[in-house]
């Protein structure tokens with residue numbers, strides 16, 4: 001590769017901005033997953049510190065489109081198991097006017113766990129306050145997807161179940177600041193059983209170790225805060241060794257495979273979470289990622305000399321961001337969003353907690369007001385009764401006395 005290749009920031013901004021507007025025909029098979037492509041584009045612009053290239057009107061339109069993908073409960077609340085976010089409007093659409101009609105006519109209208117994650121993350125990237133997210137229904141939708149072995153399927157009507165969807169469930173719970181929809185002990189047990197003999201994680205028990213499933217497993221343990229109970233120090237050492245060994249120039253996902261841009265994030269973020277990211281060769285990794293850059297239209301590909309795509313473009317800039325290069329925004333390796341978005345999310349959590357506290361205080365004040373007004377009424381009643389009795393005690397003998405004096 002040409003070592004003088006420069007990072008084409010402006011072209012990458014154009015690439016991400018363009019795929020928010022129009023997609024090449026080969027993306028048509030991803031129509032049901034359009035929300036993930038939106039996430040790659042938005043978060044890519046955020047990592048490039050270029051969200052201001054979208055107008056406020058455009059941002060608002062994207063927010064409204066994402067909310068139209070929210071599967072909300074019907075009147076009988078019989079569909080909460082399907083709540084969350086759809087990937088596109090091809091199976092249904094939620095608008096205040098005809099949401100109920102769509103829910104009752106299309107039995108396949110259901111959320112997908114990866115869309116719920118990327119939908120919520122995209123709203124956060126656009127600085128939305130998640131006020132219109134039906135959090136309770138989203139969590140019910142997540143709860144309905146966990147299987148007895150602790151893993152998650154992606155949709156209620158059935159799909160494969162593996163590490164990817166545990167990770168999505170953890171991200172949704174982290175964003176909504178509520179892990180009550182996950183049986184974390186079972187999920188942790190599934191992750192532990194998926195630890196392969198060579199020290200990294202497969203998509204499930206007995207499956208081959210893989211860079212993507214290793215990231216999903218490790219980040220999930222971090223998000224659930226069950227890492228310390230799940231892995232021993234020795235297992236962490238083996239995992240470090242496996243991850244570091246995935247670097248040839250860039251990173252690959254399995255032993256003896258070619259390097260691929262996306263693993264600069266999947267394996268790189270795992271190493272970052274393990275706290276040993278400094279062990280890798282930054283220069284070689286950067287050179288490989290830049291060798292997959294499209295110098296004409298922007299974006300990154302899986303390998304050099306092939307077309308760029310949304311996923312590898314996003315993972316490419318994330319992989320470079322982990323190394324602190326090219327003035328890219330720092331990213332949160334567990335949630336796979338910028339630290340700016342993580343801060344925005346934590347500020348929302350603090351607001352929700354303060355609102356909850358105010359609500360509890362108001363409820364307890366209302367209760368004590370009701371109690372004291374009952375006491376007040378009882379007290380007033382007692383005083384009136386005492387007054388009447390007292391008055392009777394004085395007046396009745398007086399009347400009796402006067403009456404009988406006159407009578408005699």
Ligand SMILES: [Zn+2]
Nearest residue numbers: 260261262302
């Ligand atoms: Zn890849």
